[in-house]
Amino acid sequence: MSLTWKKKALRYLWFPLVFLAWILLLWLVSSTAFANWLDNFSAKSLSKSALLGDTFGAFSALMAAFAAVGAILALAEQRHAVKRQMFVTTIVAMLDRLQQTIADTDFFVVQSVQNEDGTVDERTVASQSGQSAFYEISQELRLFISENFIAGMGPEAKKGLAVLLYPGFYEGYKDDLGHFFRQLYHIFRYIDEAGDDEQERFVKIVRASLTNAQLLLLAYNVIAGEGRIKFSKYISDYSILHNLGFEDDELGDIERALVIERLGQSALVSRTENQDRLQANFLAREMANAHAKQELRDFLNNNGLSINYGVKWRNETLNGFGQKAK
Known part of the structure; x- marks a missing residue:
C-alpha cells in the first residue's frame, strides 16, 4: 500500500476510528468501576458481581471493534487493488488500439502520368506505413508551410500563415490523423479522471x-486544429510535448514560438524536469560544457576559422544562471 493510499484510507475511515475511541473510553470507565468494586468488596456486595461481567463485556466489544476496523481496512485495500488493476488493464488495451491505428496509417506518393491518348492517370510511386508514415506527413506539412513563406514576411505573419494553412492540410489526412488524435485524447482524459x-x-x-513527428503533428492540431478545444488542457497540464524537438531552421523557430505562446512553457517542460534542472550537479555539468564550447569558439575565432558547425552555440538551459547569450 502506497503512502498516498494510507492517507486516503485514514481520511475515509474516520468514523470507525472515532467509534473505536468511544469503545476504548467506555472500557476505561468500566475498568475504573471494576477497580472500585474490588476495593469495596464484601460478602454483602456479591449481588453486584454483574459488574464483572459488564467489564469483560466492554473488553470484548473493544476487541470486536478492532477486528471490524481491520476488516474495513482490508476491504478498502482490496477495492483499491481491484480498481487499479482495472485501470491498468484499460490503459493497456487503449495503448494497443493506438499502436494498431499507427500501424494502419499510410502515406502515399502519387505521381501524375500522361497516357498516349492524352488522358492523365495518378499512380502511387512510393508508400510508407506506421511510424514512417507519420514522419513523411510531418515533413510534408513543414514543406507546405515553408514554401508559402514570402520574402519580407515577419515572424508574426509566419505564425499566422502556419495557423491558416494547417486546417486545409489536415483535411487531406483526416481519416488517419483524426483517428490517432481522438484515441490519444481519450487516453490522456482517462488517465486524468481515473489515474489517482x-x-x-x-x-x-x-x-x-510518441515519436517526434507525432508530437509535432499533435502540436499543430492543438494550436490550429480540432484539438484546440479540449485537448490543449492536457497538453499543458501533463507536458505532453515534453519530448518534442524542433528543427534548427526558420520554421522550427516559428513552431517553438507558437507552442510556447499558445500552450505555455509547461507544454514543453515537465514539473520534474524543472526540478532536475535546478539540481546543483546538473548545473555544474552544464556550466562545464558551456565553458568548453566557449574555449572552442575562442580558438576558432583567434585562428580565423569558421564557427559554423550547423549548431547553436547558445545553451538555453543556463539562461539566467550567469551565461552570456552568444
Whole structure:
C-alpha cells in the first residue's frame, strides 16, 4: 500500500476510528468501576458481581471493534487493488488500439502520368506505413508551410500563415490523423479522471511512446486544429510535448514560438524536469560544457576559422544562471 493510499484510507475511515475511541473510553470507565468494586468488596456486595461481567463485556466489544476496523481496512485495500488493476488493464488495451491505428496509417506518393491518348492517370510511386508514415506527413506539412513563406514576411505573419494553412492540410489526412488524435485524447482524459496518484507515471509511459513527428503533428492540431478545444488542457497540464524537438531552421523557430505562446512553457517542460534542472550537479555539468564550447569558439575565432558547425552555440538551459547569450 502506497503512502498516498494510507492517507486516503485514514481520511475515509474516520468514523470507525472515532467509534473505536468511544469503545476504548467506555472500557476505561468500566475498568475504573471494576477497580472500585474490588476495593469495596464484601460478602454483602456479591449481588453486584454483574459488574464483572459488564467489564469483560466492554473488553470484548473493544476487541470486536478492532477486528471490524481491520476488516474495513482490508476491504478498502482490496477495492483499491481491484480498481487499479482495472485501470491498468484499460490503459493497456487503449495503448494497443493506438499502436494498431499507427500501424494502419499510410502515406502515399502519387505521381501524375500522361497516357498516349492524352488522358492523365495518378499512380502511387512510393508508400510508407506506421511510424514512417507519420514522419513523411510531418515533413510534408513543414514543406507546405515553408514554401508559402514570402520574402519580407515577419515572424508574426509566419505564425499566422502556419495557423491558416494547417486546417486545409489536415483535411487531406483526416481519416488517419483524426483517428490517432481522438484515441490519444481519450487516453490522456482517462488517465486524468481515473489515474489517482499514478497520473504522472502513466502520462510518462504514453508520452515516451510518441515519436517526434507525432508530437509535432499533435502540436499543430492543438494550436490550429480540432484539438484546440479540449485537448490543449492536457497538453499543458501533463507536458505532453515534453519530448518534442524542433528543427534548427526558420520554421522550427516559428513552431517553438507558437507552442510556447499558445500552450505555455509547461507544454514543453515537465514539473520534474524543472526540478532536475535546478539540481546543483546538473548545473555544474552544464556550466562545464558551456565553458568548453566557449574555449572552442575562442580558438576558432583567434585562428580565423569558421564557427559554423550547423549548431547553436547558445545553451538555453543556463539562461539566467550567469551565461552570456552568444
